[in-house]
Amino acid sequence: MGRWTRGRTVGRGSSATVSMAFSSSSGEVFAVKSAEMSRSESLQREQKILSSISSPHIVSYKGWDVIVDGTELVYNLFMEYCPCGTLRDAIDRCGGWLGEAEITRYTRQILIGLEHLHCLGIVHCDVKPRNILITEEGAKISDFGCAKRVEDLAGPTVGTPMFMAPEVARGEGQGQPADVWALGCTVIEMATGKAPWPESGDPFSVMYRVAYSAASPDIPSCLSDEAKDFLTKCLRKDPSERWTVTQLLKHPFLARLNSPVSKQCEELKSSSPTCVLDHGFWSSSSEELDHDTVDPEQTVLVNSAADRIGQLSSSSGRPDWTWKEDWGHWTTVRGHFDELNRQLSGTLCGSDGGPIGLSNMEGLEITVISRDGCKKFSKGCKYREGGDVISSAHAGQHGGNSVTLIPKL
Numbered sequence: 001m002g003r004w005t006r007g008r009t010v011g012r013g014s015s016a017t018v019s020m021a022f023s024s025s026s027g028e029v030f031a032v033k034s035a036e037m038s039r040s041e042s043l044q045r046e047q048k049i050l051s052s053i054s055s056p057h058i059v060s061y062k063g064w065d066v067i068v069d070g071t072e073l074v075y076n077l078f079m080e081y082c083p084c085g086t087l088r089d090a091i092d093r094c095g096g097w098l099g100e101a102e103i104t105r106y107t108r109q110i111l112i113g114l115e116h117l118h119c120l121g122i123v124h125c126d127v128k129p130r131n132i133l134i135t136e137e138g139a140k141i142s143d144f145g146c147a148k149r150v151e152d153l154a155g156p157t158v159g160t161p162m163f164m165a166p167e168v169a170r171g172e173g174q175g176q177p178a179d180v181w182a183l184g185c186t187v188i189e190m191a192t193g194k195a196p197w198p199e200s201g202d203p204f205s206v207m208y209r210v211a212y213s214a215a216s217p218d219i220p221s222c223l224s225d226e227a228k229d230f231l232t233k234c235l236r237k238d239p240s241e242r243w244t245v246t247q248l249l250k251h252p253f254l255a256r257l258n259s260p261v262s263k264q265c266e267e268l269k270s271s272s273p274t275c276v277l278d279h280g281f282w283s284s285s286s287e288e289l290d291h292d293t294v295d296p297e298q299t300v301l302v303n304s305a306a307d308r309i310g311q312l313s314s315s316s317g318r319p320d321w322t323w324k325e326d327w328g329h330w331t332t333v334r335g336h337f338d339e340l341n342r343q344l345s346g347t348l349c350g351s352d353g354g355p356i357g358l359s360n361m362e363g364l365e366i367t368v369i370s371r372d373g374c375k376k377f378s379k380g381c382k383y384r385e386g387g388d389v390i391s392s393a394h395a396g397q398h399g400g401n402s403v404t405l406i407p408k409l
């Protein structure tokens, strides 16, 4: 990647921090996922997997490096920057659930990405809306920190309780059918705004229920018959009976790409707040995870033997679930962005390549580049809000060009 500059933090997970970044040599904007070298094992595993795959529906790999930060070595994984956030953010922006046409489109795109992975003998192991990124080209699978090759499936079980297939929750194995189950759960979250088992409480109860009860996730009644049938094929309890991604890509549900949103969902949507997409990508606030509670939608690492779920199951010999200590949380950038965007609309002027006036901004030095040509327009502009807030912005008065501001650190 050559010389590059770190920008605004756009997300934090349990293992790493993701920031925007900017290449000084090419002008390219990309994302960098960073972890201290001593805690970068999962990031390095992610690098190995991501560097071996290429699909329009998987986030693109751009390289890696190690840098010295003070006394620490930091491992960095570079990938394409996805400016529209995650699928969970998209659900929130649209008032809490998506219409069936959007669900169909995203589901097909996720399946295309999964088919590529599965053909290469890789299991993602943590498919969920928070790990699907949205770009202008649609949905892209991201976060390969839990991914495994089928020949290495013996390692610890990983995943997110509410999206775990029964065989995974029982500790019996985590093959490609587990990704299909998690895709079914993702469809449920797109349709209802909630992951399956919303009433089950803490993650241990969720996993116990998934593993040992006869219950299946509720199929949203607002979905069409084709969508419901698609879900039943994803959510078969026996992994050997679950459809494969290749079979699912041929399911009639996905042939209905231009179908109207089902009536009940349409009614629900029309009685909900206006879709905030109308107001621009970054105007809504995102959900912050509560650090003090264990969130069943958070990725967990499940080690060996039998304590916690064993307490719930009352019988011995059941698997023990050990959680990652460091839960991480989302960083909200949108409040800052809104302010930044307003200032930009008022102050940007000139045409492509011409001068840009940002004179009423003070504080952080920034570089302005266009998103289309990644061309530098101006250096040393000042941004009033302070901090390293920078994200993509739409500058209406700048010939309709989108511009990206990169902090000069």
Ligand SMILES: Nc1ncnc2c1ncn2[C@@H]1O[C@H](COP(=O)(O)OP(=O)(O)OP(=O)(O)O)[C@@H](O)[C@H]1O
Binding pocket: 010, 011, 012, 013, 014, 015, 016, 017, 018, 031, 033, 059, 079, 080, 081, 082, 083, 085, 086, 130, 131, 133, 142, 143, 144, 145, 299, 327, 328
């Ligand atoms: N390429 C990207 N472009 C834009 N934002 C991204 C990108 N990759 C990640 N993010 C943001 O950073 C957040 C954390 O990234 P990611 O899920 O990969 O981290 P993690 O540490 O592996 O998380 P987890 O706790 O699920 O293991 C994402 O949810 C998303 O909001």
